[in-house]
Amino acid sequence: MEYEIKPKSKLTLGLNELWHYRELFYFFTWRDIKVKYKQTVLGFAWAVLQPLAMTLLLSISLGKIISNAGGITIPYPLFAMSGLIIWNIFASGLSSAGNSMVSNANIIKKIYFPRLIIPISSVLVSFFDFLMAFVVFIGMLIYYHTSILIGEFLIFLPMSVLVACIATFGLGSLLAALNIKYRDFRYIIPFLIQAMFFITPVIYPINVISNPLMRYLFAINPMYAPLELFKHPIIKNHLDMNLIMVSLFSSIVFFIFGLFYFRKTESYFADLA
Amino acid sequence: MKPILEIKNISKSFRIQHERQPYLSLRDSLTSIFKPSTSTSEEFFALNDISFDVYPGESIGIIGKNGAGKSTLLKILSKITPPSSGRIISRGRIASLLEVGTGFHPELSGRENIFLNGSILGMKRKEIQAKFDEIVDFSGVEKFLDTPLKHYSSGMQLRLAFAVAAFLEPEVLVIDEVLAVGDAEFQKKCMGKMEEVSNSGRTILFVSHNMGAVKNLCKKGILLEKGKVKSIGDSSKVLDDYMIDFNMISEHKRKSIRSTCGRVTLKLPYWIDDKGNEVNSYTFGDNYTLRFEFTFHEKMKGINPGMAIVSKDGFRVFTSHLNDDFEFKMPESLEGNVIIDTRVNLPSLAPDTYQVLFGTNDDLNHVIIDANNEMEVKLKIEESNREKEATHGILWHTGTWEIV
Structure with a gap:
């Protein structure tokens, strides 16, 4: 095995290297999951309790108003939970991926491995949280005796989760790379997540927005498609494929841009951390 | 024999900006677009045109004052940071140990940390499993394997960390002053392990301030000064060059x-x-x-x-x-x-x-x-005339002798 260490020249994805280090994905994800729930009494239950508590609060406060305005036919708690568990992939994944380079600075400065492993692992952790919450969500479906479009559900569920992960990773790796250079992003990230929560149809259906042009603006949001795809078999609404395509396109753009920006700047992370 | 590492004209420069925070804020970048920057910047060479070859099985001690560029060189060799110019041709797997216990997490147990740290250092899971008992044995913390690391004493953490690192089996091992810590007995154990590693034919690059350690462990030495190779050769000769007479x-x-x-x-x-x-x-x-x-x-x-x-x-x-x-x-x-x-x-x-x-x-x-x-x-x-015959030991002591 012969290789060269030299000033960074061409931009590659480094997939071979990622494969070589594949076990680290497992270890970083496993570490983050373990650490997240270590020394907590409730442990993994927290992954479920957070969206559940939010659902409860929303149902009590805004549930009726949103149901009426959006013409939701299923119980509102189910609607809110379905949105929140997908949204949480993005919210918690983006927050931990965006801060991952800074919070792992001590490791980055001392040892080499493909840096991409860290933000990817952050997204995997939030995927794991999703799986936990999803089990409870299935329980809720049974509890409310809600019938769903099972065929669509089986197709859209993996699609929606995959797109959510891709969007989270794209934006997350972009923010991670920016954050290590400009620490301002530490403050921007929470704000960004909160702002996006309001302009994403998480707890309300998109048809509360009546202006069609406005809907297109909403669809530029990469999280629009995952949420709509996931909810569609449950609320059985009309799915506007144009809007979905806009959003899918946007998540792919974020994914490519984030990935390349990260790869382009990663060799200097250790100097900046 | 081909060298296992060929270091060719490696330089690393940093731009030092005066009147600026060490890391940027977005505002600085934005404002500097609109107005010419008042801060002056200066090119600083942490390493300046370093070249040398390392042959398989060699153990090389890298010495120099603080700021001579030792750590930067190790960081480049470990691929943590890229050189600004020059290149290194490597013909073996390099593992670096710039710190003991990289990635140790205080909330995880000793057992979990062995796996985490081992895999961050580049070991495969199977490799760690195979050596697990040896690692635990070497560290001497078997009683506390399932206790979170935060309850370990710092000495225990260190022993565990070194134990994991000691069982790395790369062709080239890059070590930065990890021996400067720990009690005397443990240091001895570490030195023993390092000698074993170097005797087993693996290549070691070792940075230390401990002259004795460098001399014992390394046959060859490299003295860095202000980012340049000042002298290279037999380690005892290089150590002599290092110290001001x-x-x-x-x-x-x-x-x-x-x-x-x-x-x-x-x-x-x-x-x-x-x-x-x-x-x-x-x-x-x-x-x-x-x-x-x-x-x-x-x-x-x-x-x-x-x-x-x-x-x-x-x-x-x-x-x-x-x-x-x-x-x-x-x-x-x-x-x-x-x-x-x-x-x-x-x-x-x-x-x-x-x-x-x-x-x-x-x-x-x-x-x-x-x-x-x-x-x-x-x-x-x-030497003076009095003790022409070589002495053995540090202290000059002749007892008084008599036949009784």
Whole structure:
């Protein structure tokens, strides 16, 4: 095995290297999951309790108003939970991926491995949280005796989760790379997540927005498609494929841009951390 | 035989920006678009055109003062940071150990940390499993394997960390001063392990301030100074180059060292003979006085200068501090220029080269001057006629013998 260490020249994805280090994905994800729930009494239950508590609060406060305005036919708690568990992939994944380079600075400065492993692992952790919450969500479906479009559900569920992960990773790796250079992003990230929560149809259906042009603006949001795809078999609404395509396109753009920006700047992370 | 590492014209430069925070804020970048930057920037070479070859099985000690570029070189070799120019051709798997316990997490148990740390260092899970018992055995923490690391003493954490690292099996091992910590017994164990590694034919690059460790472990040495290779070759020769000779000091301008608190300045101490003349050569049997010249910029209550003699192997022969001398009467306060002399028992040192350490503590016994951060000073005691036959050991001691 012969290789060269030299000033960074061409931009590659480094997939071979990622494969070589594949076990680290497992270890970083496993570490983050373990650490997240270590020394907590409730442990993994927290992954479920957070969206559940939010659902409860929303149902009590805004549930009726949103149901009426959006013409939701299923119980509102189910609607809110379905949105929140997908949204949480993005919210918690983006927050931990965006801060991952800074919070792992001590490791980055001392040892080499493909840096991409860290933000990817952050997204995997939030995927794991999703799986936990999803089990409870299935329980809720049974509890409310809600019938769903099972065929669509089986197709859209993996699609929606995959797109959510891709969007989270794209934006997350972009923010991670920016954050290590400009620490301002530490403050921007929470704000960004909160702002996006309001302009994403998480707890309300998109048809509360009546202006069609406005809907297109909403669809530029990469999280629009995952949420709509996931909810569609449950609320059985009309799915506007144009809007979905806009959003899918946007998540792919974020994914490519984030990935390349990260790869382009990663060799200097250790100097900046 | 082809070299396992070919380091060719490696340079690493940083742009130092004056009048700017070490890391940028977005506002700085945005505003600098609109107005010409007032800050001046300067190119700083942490490494400047370094070239050398490493052959399989060699163990090389890299030495140099703080800031000479040792750590930067190791970081480039470990791929943590890219060089600004030049290239390195590597023909083997490099594992680097720039810190013990990289990635250790306090909330995880000892067992979990072995796996985490091992895999961060580049071991496969199966490899770790296969060596798990040996690692635990070496670390000596088997009783606490399932206790979170945060409840470990720092010594235990260190032992565990080194144990994991000790079972790495790369072709090239890059180590940065990890031995500077831990108790004597454990250090010995580590050195033993490192010797074993180097004897097993693997290549080691080792950065340390511990002269003895470098000498024991490494046959070859590289001395870096201000980012350049100053000397390269046999490790004992390079170590000699590293230490400033007492004989040379008076030829250069004698250096002054300001204390960390800024209240005191110390000229580099020098030896004088009985008549008060500075001496530049030391022959076995001579007894000299070491002179400290202090300047107190403000009134100080007390001060505690000290010195130590360290053998070439890193063994501390003795340490002498002012407050060890109970006869000494410290004045109420010290101000201005003050000269303090100490007579140490030089004649008992066998002819050899030693390292001399200097430092000064304040009245609260905090170290305010550590001269060895700035320079290494060596003392070469020449043979006289009296002990022509070689001595064995550090101390010159002949007992009295008789037939009874």
